Amino acid sequence: MATTALGEYLSARRAQVTPELIGLPTHGVRRVPGLRREEVAMAAGVSVDYYIRLEQGRERNPSAQVLDALSQVLRLDDDAHLHLFRLAGLLPVPVRPAAPEQVDPQLLRLLEMWPDNPAIVLGRAFDILAGNAPAYALFDGFQQGPNLMAKIFLDPDARSFYPDWDEVARYTVAGFRLQQGRSPDDPRIRQVIEELSQASPDFVALWDKHEARGTRMTSKRFHHPEVGELTLQINAFDVRSAPGQELVVYHAEPDTPSATALARLRATATVESPQADQDPGQPASSRSSWSGSPR
Missing domain, CATH: 1.10.260.40 (lambda repressor-like DNA-binding domains)
Known part of the structure; x- marks a missing residue:
């Protein structure tokens, strides 16, 4: 039927x-x-x-x-x-352009003003559009390209990197479902759904539950190959200048083992991030790549 x-x-x-x-x-x-x-x-x-x-x-x-x-x-x-x-069509659905997303240059500069905190910009299809040096250090070795959903469901190291993988996957899919409801005709969102539906039974099982949730996890555990386990608090902010984009900033509670691990991780961060060679007047595109995309 x-x-x-x-x-x-x-x-x-x-x-x-x-x-x-x-x-x-x-x-x-x-x-x-x-x-x-x-x-x-x-x-x-x-x-x-x-x-x-x-x-x-x-x-x-x-x-x-x-x-x-x-x-x-x-x-x-x-x-x-x-x-x-x-x-049901009782709320307006934003019309999204088909062109690749871009990050405002002012937002790129803001990322670099947090030298102690990993920070990334997510696109409406959970593409990783930009990040600062601590973020690259935290998420080094991202094997599935600049998309958070692909990292969680296609990267063979995801379950070790995320000790609470089941919870992380459930929250991420529920957030993605909400994005899909806001922009049902967005070609990039459709592409991500199609690719994961073909490659990941775990994604299909969660997607079929139709959970829709905008609330993010307030903290997340990571197991980094160089500094071990750390728990980071999460703050997420909608980007007013680009509806659908989200700024995500991580931090560790002071005087904790996680703060010590994050400090060690920052010491390994490269001085220049992938945005350093870009013209500050030119926004970053979601189709650009970085050498150490985040998980």
Whole structure:
């Protein structure tokens, strides 16, 4: 049965909500994971036929009231709630240019003003658009090119580099799903999804869950081949001048083993980063590469 992105999302989220979560009694053997369609419809106050048409793509214009009710039944958080509204066409979807992304020269200069903190700029498809010297030192040896998703799912060293790989992968895919909902026609996002769908069963399993979350992990553990394990705090900021881009800055808590390890790592950082040879007046492109792309 043909369906829509909205129908796929409803079906995937329904499969992850148990009857107990919404106070429904269960009897006997259940043949479907999560809720049945009729259970969702009853809890949301809509007819079973209407809800089936939503999942099958035969109903494409649900009201905001219906979506609010479904969000409550499916236990969607704020990010997932907004994602649902975007899929239903009730929120504006930004139009993105097909040209490669570029980083504002002022932002490149800002990266170099953090000599003690690894900092990177992520594009809307999680391409690594730029970074400073500490970032290159932290993420040295990135084997899958300048894309965070490719690093996590295609680099054979990813699971050792990220001791909490399962959590990192889940959060990253949920954030990418939110980006895809904001820009469903973006060719670069589509390219990343297609490539990972063909090459990584782990990605497919997480992508099929349809989790959408903008909240990042607040800290992340790394196991660096030269300085060992370190835990870094994460601060992420939207780039106002380039919607969809994100500035991510890492730091270690003072007077901790991680701070000592980060200091040792900074000592190995090259004085000149890959942006050093660029004309300051020319923004960096997502199609450019660096010798030590971040993980």
